[in-house]
Amino acid sequence: MILFSMPGFLSKLDRFTVGLVVSVSAGILIPCSGVWDTVFSRLSDAAIILLFFLYGAKLSRRSVWEGLMHWRLQSLVAASTFVIFPLLGILSIPMWNAVLGPDLCMGMLYVCMLPSTVQSSIAFTSMAGGNVAAAICSASVSSLLGVFLTPLLVGLVWSRGGADGVDFSTFLNICYIILVPFVAGQIAQRWIGKWVVAHRNVTSWTDHSTIWLVIYTAFSHAMVNGVWKNLPWLSLVEVLGFCALLLVVVLWLTAFLSRRLRFSREDRIAIIFCGSKKSLATGIPMMNVIFAGSPIGLLVIPIMIFHQLQLMVCSILARRWGRDLEEKKDGSL
Structure with a gap:
């Protein structure tokens, strides 16, 4: 039985986990530096922009509105x-x-x-068959709120270093990379929406590669x-x-x-994935501002570990819930 199940394990769904391992290994063994660091940073931004453009083109305006209005x-x-x-975090200090x-604690x-x-x-919400529209709204609003709330929360629990606020460019960058492409996709939906829906592999590969x-x-x-x-x-x-316990x-x-x-x-899938994750992409740039003038070498370790851990764990959950959904659909045919 184990031998016969191996092809299923190495199925298309598992390419994401394989990609995670390859990405981590490549980052450790052949890190990019100099001009290549700039190239890959720009490629990451471009992938995120494309991702949200495709989501905007795929999701109906009614779904987006219902997700935004889902106040609970x-x-x-x-x-x-x-x-x-x-x-x-405060209870665990x-x-x-x-x-x-003190440094790793902070x-x-x-x-x-x-x-x-x-x-x-x-x-992950998309892979698991969750409410993608609500997830987009929740995660985007969380990022925007974090620009203001994260420095405030850090200031309330730690008096060392710190800054008076966050550079407005961080806020603009979130809008530029996330909200603008999504709105552009909504506008373009009239012309390309049906094509994007019909070619689900496009958004799937964009999800993973990002x-x-x-x-x-x-x-x-x-x-x-x-x-390290x-x-x-x-x-x-x-x-x-x-990090695992948290x-x-x-x-x-x-x-x-x-x-x-x-x-x-x-909705539960969207809540679990959006409510349990922490952003490395937002956290490291904000750290440079919030802790300006203070050494941040060790401060970055926990967010890097937590970020990779959450991706690994949530990828397992997303694949499992997505597989369960497909099995239910097949059973109802």
């Missing part, structure tokens, strides 16, 4: 991101500080204060800047353990609350 779902995701996560030390706290990641939350590019670029930056050299292996294992707790809480509040299956 939006409220739960925002509460998970900016209330539940920070509370868990004594333990993190005693085991990890890095863990910073993870809890960040907005949700956008592209991977939406990609995440692969972001991962490769992030690990390349870490290798080039020598971040400053971290003992024991501390790395400890951070990994705390992720499991939040995944359980979002699943529990969304079920108790009687959300539909599609």
Whole structure:
């Protein structure tokens, strides 16, 4: 039975996990630097822009409006991101500080204060058959709120360093990369919407390749800047353990609350993926502003580990839930 199941394991769905492993390995073994660092950063931005343009072209305006107006779902995701996560972090300060030390402890706290990641939350929601329109609205609103709330939350729990606010260019960059392409896709939907819907592999490959590019670029930056050299292996294992525990707790809480509040299956998937994730792409640029003048070498370690861990775990959940949905559809035929 195991031998006969191997082709299924190496099916099309598993290309994403394989891509994750390849991206991490490539970032460690052959990191990009110099002009290539700029090239891959631009490619990542271009992939994200294309991703949201295609989502805008695919999703009906009615679905987008219903997702935006789904205030119960939006409220739960925002509460998970900016209330539940920070509370868990504050309660864990004594333990993190005693085991990890002040710098890594602050890095863990910073993870809890960040907005949700956008592209991977939406990609996983799409892969699992969830409410993509609601996920786009939740993740996008979370990113925009995070520009203002993350510095405020960090300032409330830590008095060291810090800045008065966040550069307005960060806000504009979010609009440029996420909202503008999505609106452009909505406008172009009249001409290309049917083609995009008919060619689902286009959005599927865009989902996956976007995440692969972001991962490769992030690990390349870490290798080039020598971040890993400053971290003992024991501390790395400890951070990994705390990140895993934090992720499991939040995944359980979002699943529990969304079920108790009687959300539909599609909405629960969007809530779990959007409410349990933290953005590396937003977090690192904001870190340079919030902690301007302070050393941030070790602060970046927890967000990098949590980001990769959440992608691995959520990819397993998305594939499993997507497979369950396909089996239900096949059974109903």
